[in-house]
Structure formats: structure tokens, C-alpha cells
Amino acid sequence: MEAPLKMEELERWINTKWTPRYPDQDMLTMWVSNTFTSEVILGKIDPDFSMAGSYKFVGIRPTECPAVVHVNAHDIHGNVTFQTGAFIYNFAQRETGQIVEVLLLATYFSDDGRMICQASLPKTFVHAWADFANECNRLSRAITPNSRVVVIGGRISSFKPTVDWDEIILPAKLKAEILDDVEAFFTRGVGVYQRLKLKPFRKLLLAGVPGTGKTMLCSALAKWALERDYLVVYISSADAQGATFVKIEQALAAAAASSTPTLVIMEELDAYLNKNEKALMLNVLDGSESVSNEQGTLLVATTNYPEAIDERVLKRPGRLDRIFIIPEVKVHEDAERMLQKYLGPVWGDEHRAFAPKLVGYPGAFIREVAVGALMQCAGEAMDDLPLELLERSFNSLKDQIDARDDFLTKRPVLNFKALGQKN
Secondary structure, rough: OOOHHHHHHHHHHHHHHHHOOOOOOEEEEEEEOHHHOOOHOOOOOOOOOEHHHEEEEEEEEEOOOOOOOEEEOOOOOEEEEEEEEEEEEEEEEEOOOOOEEEEEEEEEEOOOOEEEEEEEEHHHHHHHHHHHHHHHHHHHHOOOOOOEEEOOOOHHHHHOOOOOOHOOOOOOHHHHHHHHHHHHHHHHHHHHHOOOOOEEEEEEEEEEEOOOHHHHHHHHHHHHHHHOEEEEEEEEOOOOOOOOOOHHHHHHHHHHHHOOEEEEEOOOOHOOOOOOHHHHHHHHOOOOOOOOOOOEEEEEEEEEOOOHHHHHOOOOOOOEEEEEOOOOOHHHHHHHHHHHHHHHHHOOOOOOOOOHHOOOOOOHHHHHHHHHHHHHHHOOHHHOOHHHHHHHHHHHHHHHHHHHHHHHHHOOOHHHHHHHHOO
């Protein structure tokens, strides 16, 4: 049945069967959100939550209506969520105990699960109902922190924080500065923002060439936050929508509705600063269009191409509070630690002599050198990894990169307009 026809059927039943029960009241029929039908959301309403007129929500009970049928839905965890049917919501006035009843009818009208919900309530109760609606909507956006990252725009499995902070290999001063900034914001900085009457919303940017470990840093920070029972939200562009501003809105709304400190991770910031939505992003980074979480929201963004980011973002104070440059490996001691980590049990003292060759390369290059050598070692059924195999893997990978760069810089640029004219 089409939505307009179903709405007419529900309204007809309300007008003929429900509102006649209240001849002395001016009744309104309203189209409402299906948020009100979720057992999960209704179960989160604080008994002390007060609405206009000092009303409080005291419960819900099903009632009979031939225009709708009672059907339950559930989430991936087995919790009963949205439900269709006819329900009476009871609200009590705190001083007098007077009960106000609100009828809500909910039904599916399409095969893909779309719902229509209509409510009938006294006109004098509208302001209290609006407060109730706002609280239900807030709770629907709130996400309870758990051991998993909340992913917006992608699959739940698209970002799993498996890296410990101790595994991050960076210059010691830089590594300490990043974690100190994050810890200081959540432990002391939120109070500073509030004292200055600013939204406790801090923004950090990790910038560096591809392969320097920015994603690993995000993973380690996410794991660090989850261990402290913070909410972690990851914005993914790995779906048909790609990098769109609406995902950022959803992430910040989830943060604002959270009762705990929140870490929001957004990789490839430059992709979100497109021509059509740049102004919206600037307002969010300013804080003017961002909603507030009193416990603090920290946005950690990354970019491989800081030169693609508008100067109004990079150089305007307050839009990005700190920019950390994540470099290629600078000293052979860090290269040695990375190589030892990736080689694992086949690491030997003779491999130390190879580490200086890796200085100046990103961590991803060092990992691929190690993986290439290990694959050769496995292919030749060796128990130990000769230094010569590391050299061979390094040279092979370097030749591939040099050939790629040579191809990209020297290939002729095709003039498609000229080609079209020839045809």
C-alpha cells in the first residue's frame, strides 16, 4: 500500500475510534518519527527526565487497532528495536498524578521496511510531547561505548584498532607530543575550553607522505581510547557516497549525544574539502556548525597531500589546533626497530647492518622489504633469512618505485580534444 493511502487509513481510524473517547479535549493528529517505537530507546529514558508542565514518561502498553499489526524488529545484537502496532503512551503530571494518554500507530508500508507513525494527543500536551520527542531523538543518536569502533559510511569491520601505542615507531619527541596532546585534552583541556566558554572540540591533523604510518597512529589512538571506555567513531569514505559532509555531521552528532569523551577519526581530510562542501567543513572546523559534547570531542584527521588543503584550513588559527608532520624514517635506530618488528622470529644480529639503508623511506616501504624477503625465504624453504635476501628485496622494491615514478613523470600527456578532432 502506498504511504498516503496508509496514512489516510490510520487517520480515519483515529478520527472514528480514538478521538471520540475524549469529547472534552481538542485532539491533534501528528506524523511522528519511528524513534518512539524503539524499545532500546524507550528503555534509556531517565525516570527523572522532566517535560513541559512537569510531566514524566511512565510507560507504554499495546492496544487493539485493526489498521495495523504488531511486528517486532531486532538489531545485530538480538535486541528488540522498532516495532509496529498500536500503543498508548502514558505520561504523569508530577504534582497531581494526572495521566495523559497519547496514541501512536506504527506500520510498515513498503517491502524495504519503511514505516509510517501517527500520534494522537491533546493539543494542550504538545509542548510536553515535543520535549519527549527531542529526548528520544537524542537517545537515538547516542551510542554506548563498547569494545568496537563505530563506523560511519562503511562496514563495521573496515576499521579495527589492533595496534598498541608501544608498537608505534616514530621519533621519540614527536610520539610523546602526539599522545601528550591527546591525553591533556581529555584530562585537563576540556575544563579549559569550558572555562573560556568554548566548545570542547579539538582538531589534530596528521600529515605526511603515503606509507609513513598515519593509519597505524589512528589505530593506536583508537585502541588507547577504547581502553578508557571512550566512544570512538571512524568516518569511512569506502562506500558509494564517498567523502561527503553528511558523514561528518553524523559522526559529530553521535559525539554530541554521547555521555563520554569521544574520539572521531577521519582519514584523507583533503577529500572532504571539495568545492561544493568546503564552506560547510570550514564552519565545522571553526566550531560554529559543530554540536557540543560536554565530555570533549577530539577529531584526528589525516592527509597525504597537505598542499591540497585550503590555506583557510591550514593557517587559520582554531580550525586545526595542531598539525603533526609524520615523517619518513629519520634515524637508523628507528629503521632497525621497524625491521626487527616485521622480521619477527627470523631477525638476527647480522640484519642490523642493513638498517641504515632504510633511512629516508616510509614505514610501509620497510614493511614491504621485510615481507618480500620473508616470502623469498619461505619459497626457498630456508629456516634463516640471509642478508642477501633482504638486499634483493630492497633492490627489487626500489626498482619498482623508480620505474613507476619514471613512467608517471615522463609519459606524454594525451590531448583528448585533439584526438577527438582527428576522429
